Amino acid sequence: MQLATLPRFPLATTPTPLQRVETFELALGNDSPAIYIKRDDLTGLAFGGNKARKLEYLVADALAVGATALISEGAVQSNHARMTAAAAAVAGLRCALVLDARHGTDVKGNLLLDHLLGAEVHIVPDDAARAETMEAVAAGLRESGEMPYVIPTGGSVPLGAASYVAATLELLQQLNEVEEAPRRLYHATGSLGTQAGLVVGARAFSAPYAVYGVAVSHPREALIAKGISLANETAALLDLDAEFTADDVVIDGGFVGERYGVATEGGLEAIRLLARTEGILLDPVYSGKAMAALIDHIRSGDLSHADTVAFLHTGGGPSLFAFGTALL
Numbered sequence: 552m553q554l555a556t557l558p559r560f561p562l563a564t565t566p567t568p569l570q571r572v573e574t575f576e577l578a579l580g581n582d583s584p585a586i587y588i589k590r591d592d593l594t595g596l597a598f599g600g601n602k603a604r605k606l607e608y609l610v611a612d613a614l615a616v617g618a619t620a621l622i623s624e625g626a627v628q629s630n631h632a633r634m635t636a637a638a639a640a641v642a643g644l645r646c647a648l649v650l651d652a653r654h655g656t657d658v659k660g661n662l663l664l665d666h667l668l669g670a671e672v673h674i675v676p677d678d679a680a681r682a683e684t685m686e687a688v689a690a691g692l693r694e695s696g697e698m699p700y701v702i703p704t705g706g707s708v709p710l711g712a713a714s715y716v717a718a719t720l721e722l723l724q725q726l727n728e729v730e731e732a733p734r735r736l737y738h739a740t741g742s743l744g745t746q747a748g749l750v751v752g753a754r755a756f757s758a759p760y761a762v763y764g765v766a767v768s769h770p771r772e773a774l775i776a777k778g779i780s781l782a783n784e785t786a787a788l789l790d791l792d793a794e795f796t797a798d799d800v801v802i803d804g805g806f807v808g809e810r811y812g813v814a815t816e817g818g819l820e821a822i823r824l825l826a827r828t829e830g831i832l833l834d835p836v837y838s839g840k841a842m843a844a845l846i847d848h849i850r851s852g853d854l855s856h857a858d859t860v861a862f863l864h865t866g867g868g869p870s871l872f873a874f875g876t877a878l879l
């Protein structure tokens with residue numbers, strides 16, 4: 552399969568803007584690098600985010616195999632689950648979501664949107680309980696005559712990751728227009744589909760930047776292993792003759808804080824600073840933690856005025872409404 556002919560069901564509004572954030576740079580001091588934010592929070596599809604791109608290929612595949620329902624899983628505030636529900640609505644498919652209650656069961660933020668979007672929501676106590684319920688829900692749908700299509704956590708399978716190979720082309724064209732060659736591309740990394748796609752894309756199209764994933768969960772070693780295998784599987788899907796190793800999958804594990812889904816001071820500071828300088832909203836689970844890494848690298852002198860960096864804003868805004876005043 553080749554990227555140009557990979558079936559795609561249109562869901563995202565692209566190209567998303569690439570935006571220089573000079574007021575934010577100024578707030579970070581005289582030694583700030585030039586910072587360009589790739590606004591994948593503006594993909595559209597029920598408030599946007601990186602999953603819109605992945606779902607274009609996943610939904611096309613679901614329709615091609617005759618599926619009548621999408622099933623996916625995540626935490627209660629999963630952005631991926633919310634966008635899967637929206638994608639199913641657009642494609643005329645049923646949607647079932649298996650969500651774990653690690654962070655409570657209050658019907659707000661993404662969980663509220665899941666219901667509004669018409670998804671059938673199954674809540675389980677923790678992430679270990681998800682797999683079994685996924686199977687039971689799939690079996691139930693089959694018994695009632697439906698043909699379910701299962702999308703793993705975060706849509707992080709080669710088809711989903713391929714969307715960030717395509718997004719790399721979009722980003723490189725925009726960088727070419729502004730004549731910039733960033734040193735690093737920062738982004739939050741969770742289930743690794745985005746990073747695997749970006750890494751494959753960077754190699755395939757000789758990007759100037761190093762892809763720099765900022766982890767939002769522990770342990771880092773498992774994330775690197777998954778990133779390597781997913782990058783290799785994605786390259787194979789696209790008939791690219793390339794091999795990826797640990798040198799290609801750079802993951803910073805220093806900004807997770809306690810664990811997945813728990814806000815950090817650095818992440819909250821990043822959210823407030825970008826909001827108050829540029830009116831751009833990050834989120835406490837993913838993009839805020841990634842921006843905390845970039846801010847830290849500027850303050851520590853690892854990046855300087857001579858550098859240019861890019862930051863992929865992966866979305867996540869709806870979870871702000873689940874955190875509420877804890878953000879202030």
Ligand SMILES: *Cc1c(COP(=O)(O)O)cnc(C)c1O
Pocket residue numbers: 600601602630631705707739740741742743744745746834837838865866867868
């Ligand atoms: C899912 C998600 C990520 C991580 O993307 P992966 O492909 O799962 O690594 C980052 N930011 C936000 C807002 C997300 O919803």
